[in-house]
Amino acid sequence: xxxxxYLLGQKIFQKIRQxxxxxxxxxxxxxxxxxxxxxxxxxxTPVREALRxxxxxxxxxxxxxxxxxxxxxxTQDMRDIYDIRVALEGLCVRQAADIATAGQxxxxxxxxxxxxxxxxxxxxxxxxxxxxxFHEILYEASGNRMLKRVLQNYYLYLDQVRMFLFNxxxxxxxxxxxxxxxxxxxxxxxxxxxxHAVSMHIANVIKLIxxxxxxxxxGGQNDGQN
Amino acid sequence: xxxxxYLLGQKIFQKIRQxxxxxxxxxxxxxxxxxxxxxxxxxxTPVREALRxxxxxxxxxxxxxxxxxxxxxxTQDMRDIYDIRVALEGLCVRQAADIATAGQxxxxxxxxxxxxxxxxxxxxxxxxxxxxxFHEILYEASGNRMLKRVLQNYYLYLDQVRMFLFNxxxxxxxxxxxxxxxxxxxxxxxxxxxxHAVSMHIANVIKLIxxxxxxxxxGGQNDGQN
DNA sequence: AAAAGTGCAGTTGTATACAATTATTTCTGG
DNA sequence: CCAGAAATAATTGTATACAACTGCACTTTT
Numbered sequence: 001x002x003x004x005x006y007l008l009g010q011k012i013f014q015k016i017r018q019x020x021x022x023x024x025x026x027x028x029x030x031x032x033x034x035x036x037x038x039x040x041x042x043x044x045t046p047v048r049e050a051l052r053x054x055x056x057x058x059x060x061x062x063x064x065x066x067x068x069x070x071x072x073x074x075t076q077d078m079r080d081i082y083d084i085r086v087a088l089e090g091l092c093v094r095q096a097a098d099i100a101t102a103g104q105x106x107x108x109x110x111x112x113x114x115x116x117x118x119x120x121x122x123x124x125x126x127x128x129x130x131x132x133x134f135h136e137i138l139y140e141a142s143g144n145r146m147l148k149r150v151l152q153n154y155y156l157y158l159d160q161v162r163m164f165l166f167n168x169x170x171x172x173x174x175x176x177x178x179x180x181x182x183x184x185x186x187x188x189x190x191x192x193x194x195x196h197a198v199s200m201h202i203a204n205v206i207k208l209i210x211x212x213x214x215x216x217x218x219g220g221q222n223d224g225q226n
Numbered sequence: 227x228x229x230x231x232y233l234l235g236q237k238i239f240q241k242i243r244q245x246x247x248x249x250x251x252x253x254x255x256x257x258x259x260x261x262x263x264x265x266x267x268x269x270x271t272p273v274r275e276a277l278r279x280x281x282x283x284x285x286x287x288x289x290x291x292x293x294x295x296x297x298x299x300x301t302q303d304m305r306d307i308y309d310i311r312v313a314l315e316g317l318c319v320r321q322a323a324d325i326a327t328a329g330q331x332x333x334x335x336x337x338x339x340x341x342x343x344x345x346x347x348x349x350x351x352x353x354x355x356x357x358x359x360f361h362e363i364l365y366e367a368s369g370n371r372m373l374k375r376v377l378q379n380y381y382l383y384l385d386q387v388r389m390f391l392f393n394x395x396x397x398x399x400x401x402x403x404x405x406x407x408x409x410x411x412x413x414x415x416x417x418x419x420x421x422h423a424v425s426m427h428i429a430n431v432i433k434l435i436x437x438x439x440x441x442x443x444x445g446g447q448n449d450g451q452n
Numbered sequence: 453a454a455a456a457g458t459g460c461a462g463t464t465g466t467a468t469a470c471a472a473t474t475a476t477t478t479c480t481g482g
Numbered sequence: 483c484c485a486g487a488a489a490t491a492a493t494t495g496t497a498t499a500c501a502a503c504t505g506c507a508c509t510t511t512t
Contacts, residue, residue, distance in 0.1 A: 007290045008496075009278065033464070043497045045271075048464090049278045052235065056282040058375055064233045065464055065503050080370040083321075087313040095309075144306040149284055150376055234466075259494070269467045274494090291473050291494060 008042055013050035015040075020059050020072050021159050023218055031060060031068040057153070073157050075214045081154050082206050088151055089138075089198045093182060094191040096141035104141045108134060108183050115176050127172055128162065134179055141186075164217045165205065178204065234268055239276035241266075246285050246298050247385050249444055257286060257294040283379070299383050301440045307380050312428050314377055315364075319420040322367035323412045330367045334360060334409050341402050353398055354388070360405055367412075390443045391431060404430065 016036070019025055031051060033044045040047070051068050054060045062068045073081075096104075111134050118126040135155055139148040165171050178201040185194035209217060242262070245251055257277060259270045266273070277294050280286045288294045299307075322330075337360050344352040361381055365374040391397050404427040411420035435443060 032462095034462095044464090045496055045498090049275055052275045052279050053282045056279045058372075067463075067504095077372055080372045083317060083370065084314065084373055084376070087317050088310065091309060091313050144309065146284075146303055146306045146380075147310055150310070154372075258492095260492090270494090271466055271468090293474095293493075 009046035009049045012036070012040060012042070012046055013053050016050055017054060017057070017059060017156075018159075020054070020070055021157060023072070023160065025070045025072065027070055027072055027074070029070045031070060033068075073160075075218060078158065078161060078217075079214060081157060082202060085151070085154055086199055086202050088147060088154075089202065090195040092138060092142040092144070092147055092151060093186065093194040093198050095144055095147075096138055097186045097189050097191040097194045099143050100141040100186055104137055105183070105187055107137050108141075108186070111137070112176060112179055112183060115179075119172055119176060124166060124172070127176075128166055131162075131175065131179070138182075161205075161209065161217055164212075165208065168208065168212075171208065174204070175201070233272075235272035235275045238262070238266060238268070238272055239279050242276055243280060243283070243285060243382075244385075246280070246296055247383060249298070249386065251296045251298065253296055253298055253300075255296045257296065259294075299386075301444060304384065304387060304443075305440060307383060308428060308432050311377070311380055312425055314373060314380075315424045315428065316421040318364060318368040318370070318373055318377060319408060319412065319424050320417040321370055321373075322364055323415050323417040323420045325369050326367040326412055330363055331409070331413055333363050334367075334412070337363070338402060338405055338409060341405075345398055345402060350392060350398070353402075354392055357388075357401065357405070364408075387431075387435065387443055390438075391434065394434065394438075397434065400430070401427070 016031070025031070033047050033051070037044045037047045051060060051062065055062045055068070059071055059073075060068050061071050111130050115127050115130040118130065132155070136152070139151050142148060165175075178197065181197040182194055182201065185197050242257070251257070259273050259277070263270045263273045277286060277288065281288045281294070285297055285299075286294050287297050337356050341353050341356040344356065358381070362378070365377045368374060391401075404423065407423040408420055408427065411423050
């Protein structure tokens, strides 16, 4: 009665995915259907459906008749995703600069003002959420369904990195500043400028992570097959 | 005993996906589990798993407790994918130019020679296959797992467009020529040039489709809800 | 003692059974 | 004849049952 009693299978899928992304499972760890099912108090059926979906996302590998093994997001994957994002987020804001609606632009602006407020108040959690919402609207504003879809996925995958970044002193303020620049370019309907702003934004993130070392961001996931 | 008795669920997934991509189903058509199951002579279980996977790919939409509906690849999606591919295939060959192995380069060269041969002989089917293999190796040569994954997906989605293109007189020859240029740039380890060659390649395809009209490429998929 | 075969426990793959939800039809009252 | 409610059918969601396959320990054979 309370709220979205989302389908069991989807709930399991999302939980396992999140567990994989944040590194709760170690790489190559075997996911046994019956074990997960009993842990969640359900039967194997919805668990199997969830695992099959995870395989499509590339987060696990299923060896027929043998088992399901965690693949996860490696450090290399994260680097690679950033390369991809430079290309795709650039495309995204270029298109958004052309066709974003007044409502979308207003929503983006509202988010940034709100983020400034929560930043001042030290409400980190809200800022993180707003930052996600900012990207969400940007993706939507591109008017490109396929692009939105793939970028949303990658955004999810980088959850761990974002957690790390937002704990670096002063980084949040910097990010919001860069978001303002992106928004300004879109308001001016200047696709080139918007793309450049995004490239800078991502490049700065990469530079920061480089200085800390990519390996230190994931919680030292080991191999699981001693 | 004959061959790769691939898991039932995967086989169903691939069949339905192909049927959706080539437009055998109309948009918004309802996919009933029991119907598909009986058509394929299996139970609902593997069908459900397949449908859930298709939902992850965005090819169908599942409304809980209601049904599964075909989303498919719209004409707009195809345009959008080409925009994405300009960005991503460019990134791909740029990276490939840096790190492709001698073996991969040799494989690419061999494919093109073979394609030339089959082109002369008029073996269109073989040329299409080789063209796919060419891209496959390019994706692999980027050394970027996530990139490979997403590009493979998009390549699948454009099956219908490719069928169309390869029936345009002289287009196959042109495509092979452009592939040679890409390969040359990679052999020279010139990422810029490779990216430019890919951009040209894709731009030419887009230009050609524009001249025919995008709507005329898909077999006139109707809406399915009269 | 080494190699090969046998049997058993554990796990996945598929089918079926049942519960819950949604759609459709039929009946009833106005 | 129509609106609405009750009953019925159809469909999805989940659990369970059984078959098939895998891995490993144990036995047997040479």
